[in-house]
Amino acid sequence: MSKSVLELTPVETAACCSPMIQEPLSIDQADQVSTLLKALADPVRLRLMSLVLSHEGGEACVCDLNDAFELSQPTISHHLKVLHEAGLLEREKRGVWVYYRADHDALDSIAALISPLRASR
Amino acid sequence: MSKSVLELTPVETAACCSPMIQEPLSIDQADQVSTLLKALADPVRLRLMSLVLSHEGGEACVCDLNDAFELSQPTISHHLKVLHEAGLLEREKRGVWVYYRADHDALDSIAALISPLRASR
DNA sequence: CATAGGCATCGACAGCTGTCAATATCGATG
DNA sequence: CATCGATATTGACAGCTGTCGATGCCTATG
Numbered sequence: 001m002s003k004s005v006l007e008l009t010p011v012e013t014a015a016c017c018s019p020m021i022q023e024p025l026s027i028d029q030a031d032q033v034s035t036l037l038k039a040l041a042d043p044v045r046l047r048l049m050s051l052v053l054s055h056e057g058g059e060a061c062v063c064d065l066n067d068a069f070e071l072s073q074p075t076i077s078h079h080l081k082v083l084h085e086a087g088l089l090e091r092e093k094r095g096v097w098v099y100y101r102a103d104h105d106a107l108d109s110i111a112a113l114i115s116p117l118r119a120s121r
Numbered sequence: 122m123s124k125s126v127l128e129l130t131p132v133e134t135a136a137c138c139s140p141m142i143q144e145p146l147s148i149d150q151a152d153q154v155s156t157l158l159k160a161l162a163d164p165v166r167l168r169l170m171s172l173v174l175s176h177e178g179g180e181a182c183v184c185d186l187n188d189a190f191e192l193s194q195p196t197i198s199h200h201l202k203v204l205h206e207a208g209l210l211e212r213e214k215r216g217v218w219v220y221y222r223a224d225h226d227a228l229d230s231i232a233a234l235i236s237p238l239r240a241s242r
Numbered sequence: 243c244a245t246a247g248g249c250a251t252c253g254a255c256a257g258c259t260g261t262c263a264a265t266a267t268c269g270a271t272g
Numbered sequence: 273c274a275t276c277g278a279t280a281t282t283g284a285c286a287g288c289t290g291t292c293g294a295t296g297c298c299t300a301t302g
Contacts, residue, residue, distance in 0.1 A: 020167075020174050020175065021174045024171045024175050024189070025167055025171040027164070030164040030165075030167040031164050033164075034164040037158055037162035037167075040158055041161070042155055042289090043151040043152045043154075044151075046141075046154055046158075049141060050142075050144075050145045053141050053142045054141065054142055054144050061248095062248075063249090068145070071292090072292055073250095074291080074292070075292070076249095077250055078250090078290075078291080079290085080249095093249090093298095093299095095299070095300075096247075096248055096298085107235075107238045108238075111235050111236055111238055114228075114231055114232050114236065117232055182278095183278075183279065184278070184279090187278095187279095192261075193261070193262055193263080194280090195262070195263080195279090195281080197279095198280055198281085199260075199261080199280090199281095200260085201279095202281095214268095214279090216269070216270075218278070219279065
């Protein structure tokens with residue numbers, strides 16, 4: 001999933017407009033976007049994303065992430081898996097440690113839908 | 122809930138930065154944002170939002186919305202209630218009909234978090 | 243090669259979620 | 273005031289989700 005999930009027509013790509021304002025989302029578009037939003041719509045996973053994004057180098061080791069929560073290690077591992085399978089986090093194993101970094105294509109897919117709603121009246 | 126749910130410091134409001142990049146989300150911020158995202162993270166509710174947003178006048182009658190889905194009337198009513206209670210849709214009864222329109226403050230709260238992620242790297 | 247530690251997977255379980263049929267509510271209208 | 277039509281509420285149920293303890297896998301290191 002290296003390409004943006006949400007395919008936009010030229011009209012939809014215009015600065016002012018989003019598929020959500022320009023015209024109703026198709027069923028397929030809604031399914032794709034909701035998959036991404038479901039992955040993000042959890043307080044633990046939001047904090048995981050923000051920890052990775054704000055960490056130096058834009059990546060964080062699982063060991064660091066575990067320490068930021070009062071949750072069991074399997075639970076954090078589960079949340080990281082959800083984010084990874086949704087395409088929001090990339091995983092890289094280096095030696096004993098596993099590092100996660102944000103996948104900006106997936107973030108773009110969400111932002112492309114949500115951002116244009118901001119300025120509209 | 123007429124005020125933005127997500128309070129931003131001046132630094133966070135700067136054009137380039139989001140709380141998610143600038144520094145990790147607080148637990149409270151994550152809880153608030155995830156509440157909004159949970160309401161939005163459903164294909165039916167995404168389509169409902171887009172139908173309301175793209176409808177002329179920025180509002181839509183429940184009767185129109187029901188016709189757009191092959192779901193029972195109580196199910197659509199349930200989804201509208203979820204969006205309304207999350208603060209994403211405003212409800213107004215006029216005569217026999219009920220009209221829904223988007224609450225742009227709530228949409229701003231989400232966009233303020235997500236939009237800045239778009240340009241980053 | 244035995245051990246230790248970092249991380250993932252498995253199995254279980256309580257709680258939440260989406261859906262529907264049935265029913266209630268409420269305003270318009272005859 | 274009796275009825276009808278537009279929405280909401282209720283109750284029920286299957287399926288999904290977040291969490292944990294136990295366990296497995298893999299890599300470094302002695």
